[in-house]
Amino acid sequence: MTAANGTSVSIQNLSLNFGAVSVLQTLNLDVAEGEFIVLLGPSGCGKSTLLNCIAGLLDVSEGRIFIKGKNVTWEEPKDRGIGMVFQSYALYPQMTVEKNLSFGLRVAGTPKDEIAKRIARAAEILQIEPLLQRKPAALSGGQRQRVAIGRALVRDVDVFLFDEPLSNLDAKLRAELRVEIKLLHRKLLNTMIYVTHDQIEAMTLADRIAVMKGGVIQQLDAPQTIYNRPVNRFVAGFLGSPAMNFIDGRLENADGGWRFAADTLKIPLGTYDFAGDPTPGPVVFGIRPEHVSLNNGTGWPFSTAANVEVVEPMGSDTLVWLKLAQQNFSVRVTAERTPNNDEAVTVGFDPMRASLFDAATGTRI
Amino acid sequence: MTAANGTSVSIQNLSLNFGAVSVLQTLNLDVAEGEFIVLLGPSGCGKSTLLNCIAGLLDVSEGRIFIKGKNVTWEEPKDRGIGMVFQSYALYPQMTVEKNLSFGLRVAGTPKDEIAKRIARAAEILQIEPLLQRKPAALSGGQRQRVAIGRALVRDVDVFLFDEPLSNLDAKLRAELRVEIKLLHRKLLNTMIYVTHDQIEAMTLADRIAVMKGGVIQQLDAPQTIYNRPVNRFVAGFLGSPAMNFIDGRLENADGGWRFAADTLKIPLGTYDFAGDPTPGPVVFGIRPEHVSLNNGTGWPFSTAANVEVVEPMGSDTLVWLKLAQQNFSVRVTAERTPNNDEAVTVGFDPMRASLFDAATGTRI
Amino acid sequence: MSKSERPNPLFRNLNAKVASIPMILTAGVVFVGGTLWTVLYSFTNSKLLPRLNFVGLDQYYRLWVTPRWLISIENLLIYGAISLVFSLVIGFLLAALLDQKIRFEDTFRTIFLYPFALSFIVTGLVWQWLLNPDFGIQHVVQGLGWESFSFDPLYNSSIVIYGISIAALWQGTGLIMCLMLAGLRGIDEDIWKAARVDGIPMWKTYLFIVIPMMRPVFITTLVIIASGIVKVYDLVVAQTSGGPGIASEVPAKYVYDYMFFAQNLGQGFAASTMMLLSVVIVIVPWAYLEFGRRK
């Protein structure tokens, strides 16, 4: 009734408690038709709980949920027009793949030929035609995952919910399936809400990412915005691998401009884009390892000298660890330009690429 | 007794069968004193089995195992001077962290003050002092992992065996613990044998990597060698994320030099470093996505035109998918230089960076 | 019609509630109802038929001055302690032995389990024979030349309750063993390996690591054993009928005897009320802790 038009899923003031434990707190979220939303956050932040609320598998304590403009807060899961893929696949072990796919349809009493048609289509999209007569135990992890997706697919629903569908797989398989899901979304144009705690998945798949922590959505934005302009220190630290470097220090007003100072390190912030009116005080300075350069000329707005401590080759790139203002600091360089341990190097970066956070509240300045 | 001096662990002609299934086949491996060896391979290739053999938890079918020059093939696990960390942690759930750490020592009758000293040291190294009185259920995944490592640590052993210690953790925690283990190795200088199927871990931690497949070590070499000069197609494909691009085609002798041909694509191999004498025939051409450049001038030994199909942003970088010789091909570019979907681009690389494999046997040419 | 308002909680999970009606009726009508009925009539002087002729606490007074009841309580405590401890210990020991990848596991398991299938009406007699000093085990051993050997647990007032447990264990441990064996098989393989690497001897691994991990199994087992202990009746009847004298009487037999032999329902009900009361005091708080909390 109050859901905005064009929104597919709208969550209003949702709260959920398990007994005395409050897991979700007056949460609001609007998902547009056909949008791909990723819920990202550390373990235990309430992602699965939120998804289960949307699916109707948990009774909400407070608030309302709309799907396609209809209030479904107290609707049964099957009446919500959703399909869900579970973290552990949750395939019915005693049924063949085909039976797994058709179960929901058979329960709903869909005609036989219609069932066959839909299974054929899903099997084709997911390339699992040769597996239809096998039981889940005889499938590899990736194949199981596809069947689980297929089970949601055949039900022809408006909203797909994915709960960490790839987290059990090894890196290679994960990468493959990520592409498949992306292509699937392109083909179907359904609304998708996808839970993960893997930021690569989040970055590659999402139209918008909701970063959650402790049952609260910290930031809801396009992946690049979240990556480049995190609203608080938690979001900044949670995204990116290797993680953003943080240096504790103070914001000072010097020489008519603002600058960051920690120990002997002084970083002028001339190019930094402040979120509001800055005031001097303790802050945290953050910059991503890939936005820092090593031994790369002097053309940087800021550069300083440091000693290499540890070198971590990662195949394609190498992570170089050193100390700035007595604090650990990492730099990502290409494998060819790797310095040696204990080598003296020059560190340079553009403060424009940095993020400044209030030391107390953690919010972006 | 025949183990070469300076080797810490030496495995000679080791075979292991489970009934009729042969899991390890006449495997040989020498690990030097203080070396960090990573066993890498897909699920089910026998990594855990090999580790269990070294630990004495499985009876070998054939062959010998030496630790510190002593033949321990028939020795009990506790007499081998090893410590082991299990994939599932295997902490004793009803004991506090301190009890978990000290249980083995108490059973062995170590004096009380000695136990206290060792626990204090391990707790300090692993930074788990505040957790000593908690039970495993009250610990996060990463903390549990550290306790598991601590349990091996207090035993003051020569050789550490790690069985996928990080595979249950989320990406952020994984990265943190990777660094800790690396530092630990630096501090202790013990021999470490570390099983994983995650190539980032393998690349960052190992002195040498042993890539296994089907119970056989495919290649045993320094990480960079394995990454840059994989001995066969399996090793090439298994390492690296995103994975290496492979193009099926033929090796031809043309214009006095060798060249690779697939469809209309012809790649001259003037700069390629052949492993032996090449002969014409079907081969697979492989090159890593990060060794390919997009729209980056014409100074490349080889370049060709292509159309972008999918763009996958991954935060720091972006993966661009296109087709070469009708086959999928990915290119890694920095986030700033991302082309659009369907944009026409130029693909360029140096064949020196490529790998050529025999199409039939998969070995490097 | 869309259910936009919070529906009446009575109708949430209606099917589950409907399906639970047998359980609710059983718990509510039979167990609670039957118990209340029993308690009510324990304040009467009902004889053969239940009659509401109240006599206050007379039945309880008589109960607690009856030597047989006091002995019954004492016996139940001893028997309970013994069969609890030994069922668990022997059951666990057998399970641990069978878990050593031994040959003929199936055969051994069946041997340990078969007594569970046999009615005690007659096996009690067999045990009576076996333990009979004149022609049972004592007789055989003495016949072998060990003249001073004495083993007559069923015929010696001071140890008869222990003697009864011998047959109780014989009949009951098989089931416990199966439960334990199942529990052992559920322990993570890695725990064993970790203990071996740590150099912890097998028995210590069982004692300090495995047993604490099997808590849920022990709880299920405990409920089964404990309910069996409280209800112990035919075991005693079949072996000693409470004798020698009244040395092996147990509360359930007291209840039964006074309800049906003595035709003094009130007395039987008073005794069973006392039994139930103690069960409730022990079980209810524990059960709430164990089962009441969320998964």
Add this chain to the structure above:
Amino acid sequence: TDLEVTHWWTSGGEAAAVAELAKAFDATGNHWVDGAIAGSGGTARPIMISRITGGDPMGATQFNHGRQAEELVQAGLMRDLTDVATKGKWTEVVRPKSLLDSCTIDGKIYCVPVNIHSWQWLWLSNEAFEKAGVPVPKDWNEFVAAAPALEKAGIVPLAVGGQAWQSSGAFDVLLAAVGGSDAFLKVYKDKDAKFAAGPEVAKVFKAADDARKMAKNTNVQDWNQATNMVITGKAGGQIMGDWAQGEFQVAGKTAGKDYTCLPGLGLNEVIATGGDAFYFPLLKDADKSKAQEVLAETLLDPKTQVAFNLKKGSLPVRGDVDLNAANDCMKKGLAILAKGAVIPWTDQLLSQDTQKQKEDLFAEFFAKPELTVDEAQKRFADLIASAD
């Protein structure tokens, strides 16, 4: 008409006896549906009572002759047989008369006694005494005197099975034999607690003390195992009811030659008139009610009585029957009965509740030497004081 009859007579001889009843009943054109439940009254009684109170009564049911069904009668669940009794002149034919008294409540007759089982027997193994080198005793006192000799020969003087009813019964027999019929009635009929605490009963307790010392090494539970000890000469004697005779017969032993039976322990030759009776629940079905009457008549029919009691090994309840086929010991019993030396049995005098308490006391007394005679007598007197 089909009439279901429940009872606990299941062993060979008992079943054969029941068959006689059934045959006689079937001959009247009705049909006896047998509902046997073994295991003594304790097992069978709750079943019978449940059936009657549960609203699904049988056509007729056995109870011990006594007060077991009192309340069922009071609750109006049982059928009044006064009419049948008057017609059959039961008051005249039933002997001893006291049997019918137990069936009479408020002047109405509710049951049909069918037999007399007496407890007052001491069974002695001639072989055992031969082995011990002493003559077979003629009464209890001689028996007690012979005990040391028996013990010396490795023979248990007196076999008393472990079950409570055996020791309790043995005491009652001693009470009637050593104390005399009057003492027996004073204690159990008049419930004279003072008398029960007095010197006369103390004498009985002294005898019981002898008995328990003599029985100390019995080590069997069942009464027939104890009887078997007498049969095989492992025990000198046993105080047990007339049903023990069956065991001797089955073992091929002859009264007088292999074993000796002493009614009233040779001291006071009386017969207690315990036994079995049939009760008839009130039925709605008129046909069945009619059949009940027929069955009641049949049970007391002289021919049925003879046939039944010969098989059962008990004594008939009417004096006007011919029992030539009876054996030695049975004849002794009949003779006593004919003399009218009868006393009512505890089933008739005491409530089951009191009986059970008595059983508990004597079970303890016989098994626990530490329980002194005085202490036991005091508890006995208390018990009698509260008896009903």
Add this chain to the structure above:
Amino acid sequence: MSMANTTAPTIATSSQDIAGPHGPKPRRMLSRRNIFLYGTLFVMAAYYLLPLYVMVVTSLKGMPEIRLGNIFSPPLEITFEPWVKAWSSACTGLNCDGLSRGFWNSVRITVPSVLLSIAIASVNGYALANWRFKGADTFFVILIVGAFIPYQVMIYPIVIILREIGLYGSLSGLVIVHSIFGMPILTLLFRNYFASMPEELFRAARVDGAGFWGIFLRIMLPMSLPIFVVAVILQVTGIWNDFLFGVVYTRPDTYPMTVQLNNIVNSVQGVKEYNVNMAATILTGLVPLIVYFISGKLFVRGIAAGAVKG
């Protein structure tokens, strides 16, 4: 010689290698561990088998031989008559057709009782584990306490209840009684079993549109065969051997086999035929024993799944 030749390549590099241990660690059959292990097992097995031995031996003896009183001696003269008698001619009152008389009654009682009690308990367990509703815990705790109530105490209340609902004396009444008394332990077993199954399967089925019964019948049931085997074993043993309820709540024409067994064994007066008693007991126990044999492996597995988690 030829052995040495075939293994030569591996050890040729160094002659010292021959000295060191290689290959699988040798396992001696008579190691101390094995002696202890099998020794204990055989001693325990002897303890468990001794009564069976006595029963079998006794059941094969004639009565005169039994009167000799040597319970361990093997029969001098093997006779199967006690078995025949126990089965087909032992008398119960007037009916002299042995255990065979009650056999079919027992089957008729056991089959529906086992089925109904398991059906009810499994649904209860499922509802408790997956559809927790308010108050369910309380009923469950009452049920657990109910497991401790001596059956005899409940005889009268149940008589009253059955009388009031008009099922007294009928087979259905007895089936209900068995279901009631089987419920506590079975519900505990099933509840724990279903609680140990992945919650997400249940959720997936709900999203797929299956309701309470749909999920139970189509998802849960097919996956819980082992626990059903356990329940069947417990119930078959309990109900088959039940005497009290069978005799209190039915009529003579539907008495179960155990009434016959009781009648054969528990005659107070007259001769006790121990050989027939033993044969009868073993015969009566055969049905549960057969169930054990058939389901031996599943038994252990089933309990594992049910009991391991809280």
